[in-house]
Amino acid sequence: MLTGKxxxxxxxxxxDIDMLFQWSNDEEVNYWSSGAWPLNSLQTKEQLIEKFLDSPPDSYRYAILNENDSLIGTIGFREINVPSRSATLFIVIGNKPYWGQGYGTDATITFVRFLFTQWNFHRISLDTWDxxxxxxxxxEKVGFKIEGRQREARFVLGNYHDAVLMGLLRDEFLTLHGKL
Incomplete structure (x- = not known):
């Protein structure tokens, strides 16, 4: 188990599946996590078990717990590129009372440290919508920098939005957050 602040x-x-099922069918959670309500949601529990517990070998998903060991979100990585030692990060705080409280930042710092120090990645990337x-x-608090945009790559509630591409290098992260 990884422990942050x-x-x-x-x-x-x-x-965890019952809570993940609830979040996957929550319009607001999906809106902010991917801008894709209802396109990527409305999944059955069986589909969620396959997606979250029987992940393909190139996707790793984990639970984020609060101080009381209650599930508040998920975090993981995919698109591993072995020669370049890179991967793509994803995170969702599905339990809405924990939004804007710093839990996502703490989880991201903790997990990215793990990816850089234990998985020996050189670069972590992610994307969101504008x-x-x-x-x-x-x-940005974690150290990610905006590296580019994909114009009108996301379709959100009838409108096109840019995807914002962000990246973080190992040395940048360790300089900002220490080696621990």
């Missing part, structure tokens, strides 16, 4: 990160378990300013600010 306020969070813990552990592998997802079958007991109106998700809270997420962009949180990623």
């Amino acid at each position: 306020r969070i813990k990160i552990r592998p997802l378990e079958e007991d 109106e998700n300013l809270r997420a962009i600010r949180a990623y």
Whole structure:
């Protein structure tokens, strides 16, 4: 188990599926996590078990717990590129009372440290959409830099939005957050 200042990160378990099912069918959670309501949601519990517990070998998903060991979100990585030692990060705080409280930033710092020090990645990337300013600010606190945009790459509630591409290098992160 990984431990941050306020969070813990552990592998997802079958007991987590009911909460993940609730979040996957929550319009507001999906709107901010991907801007894709309802396109990527309305999944059955069986589909969620396959997506979260039976992940393909190139995707790793974990649970984010609060101080009381309650599930508040998920975090993980995919698109591993072995020669360049890079991967793509994803995170969702699905439990809305924990939004804007620093839990996502704490989880991201804790998890990125793990990816850089234990997985020996050189670079972590991620993307969001241009109106998700809270997420962009949180990623910038971790050290991610905006590296580009994909114009009108996201379709959100009838309108096209730019995807914001962000990246973080190992040395930048360790300089900002220490080696620990």
